[in-house]
Amino acid sequence: MKINTALLVALLPITASQLHAQTLEQAVALTLKNNPEIKQAYNEYQSSVKEHDAAGGAYLPSIDLDAGIGYEGIDPASSTGRDDTDLTRKEATLSLTQLLWDGNATINDISRTGADAESIRLQLLSDASDMALKVTQVYLDAVKANEVLALSESNLAVHKEIYRDIKKRADSGIGSTADVTQVEARIAKAHGNLLAAQNNLIDTHTQFHRLVGQQPLGLIYPRADESKLPLSLTEAIDEAYINHPVIKVAKVDVDAARYQYKQSKGNYYPTISIEASQSWRDDAGGDEGRSEETLAMLRLRYNLYNGGSDSDLSERAAYQLNKSKDLRDNTYRQVEESLRLSWSALDLTLQQKNFLADHVDSASETVIAYKKQYRIGKRTLLDLLNTENELFQARKDYLDAHYSEQYAKYRVMNATGNLLDALLVEIPSEWTRQVEY
8 A cells, every 4th residue: 555655646735825824723713703603602601690690699688768759648537536638748768688598499599590500601612612523624625625626627637638649649640530529528527527626615615604704714734633532432432421511511400400409399498588677757647747667577488378389390390300310311322422423433434545545546557557558559548538537536535535534533522522622722711610509
């Protein structure tokens, strides 16, 4: 097997300028900064953080001011001996309420909203990793499309060269017009391949712009950091169980459901609070003049019966907790399945690439030999054209395998949960700050 030769014939130079090259890492970083889907996920996370902060406010004092002014008319009972009154009532009350205990419902609600926020933060990281993989794929596709275009241009040039030679032979009476017609048909096919390559290049650039937000600029063939790849499938699965953000999301969701269940139990207990107020009244209650009232109460409120709703809600929360555990267990299976598929794709692509490299080398040698044999009449024009077409297809197949290998490596990294680390992409500090609950 002659891998070096295969690389030389298959990996044609990229036509884009390298002066202002955009690396894969730069493309991913730009996407995570500007892509609307990622920004949407970030805003959802920030919203959940504020909900968590709002839940914590329930254990802080509540201070209220109630004031009013208006007409008050009182028609007292005749036995009081008082006259009717028509007064302009003025009053103001400043009150303070401090929750002391409510069956731990508020504490569990604070913990639940914290777990929800942490779950959304981890989902943001998962979305970012998946988006990085999408960018990786479209980046590789764009670079490959450039190479396929160059390969198609080279293939067309080869056929035109053959055409010139055959046309010269036919004009001099050595060759036949049938040979000329046959080459013209192959040139038409080569033109079709070139147009298909141009169309594919436009498609990949459009997809790149949709994800990254700008047109590709001098893309460079990326090489995955193989030190980030696990040495075995077993090691990869163990790593995924620890690091994959989706598994972390599922675990935190179980915590959130557990706190929701505990919160529902708080309805079985009384609420104890301190309430203090100061009231000022002027011309109120039928009495002219000012009056004041000061209250300081330790208050207990206890719902004795509400139609069984508390019990039903508690049972519902218990079922939701069981559901979250089932989702967690299923997430483990899904992550492992995805990892096994990614690992298998990488393994098979590596094997396929070796055989395709041999195919390129063999086809190249065959073309050289057939050209020599054609000149001395031992091979037909059809033989020569067929070998050129086989070489073109062999190079395309090798390119596909070559790029599939790189994508498979990034895919394994994403499946183990360390793609962003492998790409050395700087994550905003807000994304990595764990929400305590």
